Amino acid sequence: MRCTIVPPYLLSRLARLDEAGLGGVAAAAHQTLMQTEPLRETRQAVAPRAAPPSTASPRPERTISDAGGREVLPGSVVRREGGPESGDAAVDEAYDGLGATHALFADAFERSSIDGRGLGLDATVHYGSRYDNAFWDGERMVFGDGDGEVFRRFTLSLSVIGHELSHGVTQYSSALEYQGQSGALNESVSDVFGALVEQHSRGQAASEASWLIGEELFTDMVEGAALRSMKAPGTAYNDDILGVDPQPAHMRDFVDTRDDNGGVHINSGIPNRAFFLVADALGGYAWQRAGRIWYDTITAGGLEPRATFVQFARATVEAARARFGATSAELDAVQRAWASVGVEL
């Protein structure tokens, strides 16, 4: 057998590779062939929208579970709200990150948890073996430990935790379909609020923030600052094995692809850059004005599940006008930002 070129640091994997045995194949094949449900049956349905946000609950109701390296959810509960630190870094990082995310939505937007009605915040850590990912499954946040060679554990990054919980906020507010432009908007909204969770937690003004997503995830063996840059999409990493950050910063560079649900993590660079430009133009704490406009946009109820960039941009303009006025600096900043990234209003 022959394989692709892999850089030297991956050679260290050799010593730990298991022999790929075939013993379980027959049983596994039988199991799958016995499955009769249509493959699309499990496609995630659009979640029902929650009632408008009420008075924010004073504190979150967090539950952290441990999958113990298996890909089975939810795992065993290891820390509940108000419980002492566990001593497991991933558990305690998830617990603190959930708290920081709850604090942003409560303090800045008077939103009680992700559904606006005080929903408990659940997370599972140590999911899978060397699992290079974190995701929101519709009910909980799930974090892998990374492979230790390209990625470290995903709970290390507060912007990642904020990103995942914000998928929950989107699910309960706008339910943007996770495909194509609406999927890229879904991703961008999570990056926006993930960044704001981090800035709010650190007390950073827009000018002080890195505007990087997943700044803590790469190991020292990767040539890259982060997974994404909202300030300069396409510049987050440039690595021999991972390639170059593919995010566009302008509509003229929009990537048409079938990969990644139609490039949801790629083309999100365009609305990400637009948000950064609004926050940069207005200055101060980004969650107070730019973040407020984006929050109003996703919670106003006017976005279609398959909203395009243009439709979303128009919705942000209406949100800025409604909250800050027709002659406001906020409205001007929003209009200029979308023009700068090539989204025609």
Added chain:
Amino acid sequence: MNITVVRSGGFAGIRRTWRVVVNDESSAAVDEWLHIVDACPWSDAVDLDGDGVPDRFVFVVTVEALPLESASTSQLHATLPESRVVGPWRQLIDRVQASDRADT
């Protein structure tokens, strides 16, 4: 016989590719791989895209230059979301990834 696994999506949105070239002169090696390949329900997974779950992976699996005596076609292709990577799909993808690393 060549087997390629492309993984896109995930939180990072980074596209990764793993590939093995099976030595056709080794019937034992070919048989081992065909045992897994034949167990995968290919016809159910053609053109299947993501499952709408935020930040999960999407896999594209391609088998090229299949031994003609073992199949009615020389190429197989399937797209499937991470939530469907179970049973023989999981065996095949894990084995391609491990073999790619091991042969480097």
